[in-house]
Amino acid sequence: MLQALRVLQDGARAHPGTIVQTTSLGAEDMVVTDLIARHRLPVAVATLDTGMLHAETLALLPAIRARYGIEIERWTPREESVVHFVRTHGERAMYASIELRKACCGLRKVEPLGRLLSGRSAWVTGLRREQSGQRGTLEQVQVDDAGRAKLNPLADWTQADVWHYIERHDVPYNELHDRYYPSIGCAPCTRAVAVGEDIRAGRWWWEDEAAKECGLHVERAITA
Ligand code: SF4
Numbered sequence: 001m002l003q004a005l006r007v008l009q010d011g012a013r014a015h016p017g018t019i020v021q022t023t024s025l026g027a028e029d030m031v032v033t034d035l036i037a038r039h040r041l042p043v044a045v046a047t048l049d050t051g052m053l054h055a056e057t058l059a060l061l062p063a064i065r066a067r068y069g070i071e072i073e074r075w076t077p078r079e080e081s082v083v084h085f086v087r088t089h090g091e092r093a094m095y096a097s098i099e100l101r102k103a104c105c106g107l108r109k110v111e112p113l114g115r116l117l118s119g120r121s122a123w124v125t126g127l128r129r130e131q132s133g134q135r136g137t138l139e140q141v142q143v144d145d146a147g148r149a150k151l152n153p154l155a156d157w158t159q160a161d162v163w164h165y166i167e168r169h170d171v172p173y174n175e176l177h178d179r180y181y182p183s184i185g186c187a188p189c190t191r192a193v194a195v196g197e198d199i200r201a202g203r204w205w206w207e208d209e210a211a212k213e214c215g216l217h218v219e220r221a222i223t224a
Contacts, residue, residue, distance in 0.1 A: 001165065004153035005035055007140050008124065011151045012041045015122040020044040022116065022216075023072070025060045026184050027162050027173050028126030028154050034171045035153070036124075037068035043124060046073035046116050050108040051082065052186035056176045063172045075112040082107065094189060098207060101189075105216075108186070113216055122149035128157050131183070131200060159199065 011019055021036060021043055023029035036043045049058070061072055085093070085107055094101040117123055129138045142150045154162070159182070166173055176184055180192040182199040191202045 003140075004032075004157070005039065007151050007153040008032070008035055008041055008043065009039070011122050011124065011149065012043050015120075015149065016042065018120045019122040019124065020046050020073075020116065020120050021124040022113065023047050023126070024185070025057050025174060026126065027166060027177055027182075028128060028157075030060070030126075030171050030173050031162055031165050032124060032126045032153060033064065033068070033070075034165075034169055037070055038169070044073060045070060046075060048109050048112050048116070049074045049076050050112075050186050051077060052108065052188060054174075054176060054184065054187045054190075056174055057184060060172060060174060067172055073116070075116045077108045077112050081111070092188070094204075095206060101204065101207070109216055117146070117148065120148065122151060124151045124153065126154055127152045128154050128159075128162075130158055 019042075021029070021032055023033055023045055025047060033045055035041070036045065045064075047061075061074070064070065064072055085104065089096070089100055089103075094104050123144075127135055127138055129135055138152055138155045140152055140155045142152065144150045165171065174181075174184055180194075181190060181202060182193060183203050184190055185203055189204050191205055193199065193202045
């Protein structure tokens with residue numbers, strides 16, 4: 001916990017006024033928001049409202065405001081892009097092909113993330129190495145493909161560490177987690193997992209494991 005806090009404190013010091021936590025409002029991100037709020041760190045908090053989130057996820061926005069007194073920035077996709085995409089490919093395009101699923105993630109997540117990060121020199125995520133094979137080499141401090149610092153303070157935390165922190169500090173969390181949704185994204189692309197399934201098995205479950213990222217996390221580790 002101390003190491004995660006140190007990463008956040010160092011990041012806030014190194015990037016005054018230009019650091020932001022991008023939260024999916026999942027359990028890990030709630031831990032990071034709690035650390036930021038508890039220690040009054042000057043880090044903005046923002047989320048991507050794709051227009052496809054569960055009501056339970058959106059319910060966390062007023063809960064965070066009430067608990068911490070902070071306002072979460074809400075970044076949405078460009079309306080004309082969504083309208084055009086849905087008109088052309090339909091509401092269920094994400095199931096038709098990986099290309100269309102990625103196109104949907106592109107306009108609902110990647111493009112708004114670009115705007116969210118514009119003018120910012122550092123961002124903070126709740127990613128953990130344990131979450132998937134593709135995240136197995138995650139470092140606490142990385143550089144994204146645009147050269148921004150990307151801080152992953154929970155990189156070496158286990159799932160048990162996350163839930164221990166949530167319980168200990170009474171952190172608000174998405175009630176879908178109690179209904180066997182360990183990883184929560186957009187409603188059409190997230191399902192509950194069965195006992196013994198991987199924690200990311202409920203995300204884009206109809207696709208091969210190798211395809212299961214949405215394009216938000218492209219980075220390289222800082223080696224110096
Ligand atoms: S997760 Fe699903 S609904 Fe959300 S942006 Fe990606 S394809 Fe679209």
